[in-house]
Amino acid sequence: MRFIEILAASFSFFSRIPVPKILLPEREPPYPMMLAVSPLVGGILGAIWGGIGAILSLRFAALGAAWASALIYVLLGWGLHLDGLSDVADGWGSGESGATLKEVIKDCHCGPYGVVALVLTLGFWTSLLFALPTWRWITIGIMVGASGRWAMCCASCIGRYPWKSGMALPFVQDFSVKEILYALLCFAIFFLLGPWLWILSFFSTTFIGALVALWAQKRIGGVSGDVLGTIEVLAELCALAAIALFTL
Template sequence: MWFLRYLAVMWNLLTRLPRLMDGIYPEESTSGALALAPLVGLIMGCMVGLVSIPLSWFLPPLVWPLWSAGIYIWLGWSLHLDGLADLCDGLGSGRRGEGMRAVMKDSRIGAFGVMGLILALGSWAGSLGSFPWFKLPVTLGFMGYLGRLSLLSCAWAGRYPWESGLGKVFVGRLGVAHLALGATWGLLALPVLGPVVLVCGPSIAVLLGVGCARWMNSRLGGVNGDVLGAVEVACEAIMAPLLGALWLPM
């Protein structure tokens, strides 16, 4: 069944949890599996939210969001954080094209990469403390969904001109149907979030992903795996405080 195969591809790629199927890896024949990335992000976020509930009860308010971030990072978010750090270093170098890509491929992290991680994690964790404990699972689940939806839209609008790399499996190989399927997973949160949040959140995520793809197509020459990871983290960091503004007053 295509659904289980695609789900296994995304689950094995995006999480550190036990594999769903052995020998299932991203390849050109499974490029459409990226449409299930928002669903995996939703599940991951819900899991972190459930663990965060007891943390919020017993740990100080400035501490437990950092522990939640640590759990999320261990669960698989580290893959995207690495991309954010690389992209920040590339942008900070002031270079373009292959010169920028060479900086991003350097395994060492620079000052711009460090600051990018601090700002992103600070926004994510700092916003987390503003949500009531009983809203944490659905809030973090929705944030995880939005981040992967932004990643999906970036891959849909981007191009991949290089000969190798993980991004080659997904970037430029997706259609509108894949984007639409990825967006529908947010409907699972409709009974809790309501229509306003459910419309505004995905719209911002898609616009961010498409805008980043067009920028990187011009600045870098295309969209690679680092760009996909960076846009995922950026989306969650931006949406965390916005969700508080959109949802908490209701």
């Protein structure tokens, strides 16, 4: 299968932007490779919300532009990962473990801990973006978006899928060293845009991806789709925090 077809399938799955059918593969795509090329998808989405936010900041207050960027990002497809974050937050807040914890996380309803997690995440995300120069938002968006997906790849390589079925099963179960090398290559493409930003993003998101994956292995027996979404969001926050801390 051609690389462009895999990238188009990944873009179609991880974003809400319509992809022309002519670019999509005719047969079922290799899901682990779709995840492996997702750093490219994240970089493109980051360029979009970063670029629009930077343009809006020319006319409106930077804080308002940062919130607008967050809204745009959610509409572009980030909402899928925020949903995973809210589910895992409810599971963590329940104080349960094992099978009961799995059921809480799999429950599609958003509880109080999930709501608090979403509010804090969006507030923290926009505050960090606001603290950074608006003229750098495009580059920062690319790095942050790509590194968040890189963290998901790290987690998929470390963990196994905890249930017999689920949306993320084909992505995680066969994710191997080959896919993580492809993912690293797709992420490394952005190195020249800002070596220092890339290094900060790489180490912070690799750490958070591995840490949450190990926690999930211990508490629910593996890395589910909700866990991947949580990792993506937390990794972006860590990348933004690292960039704000060491570049200002």
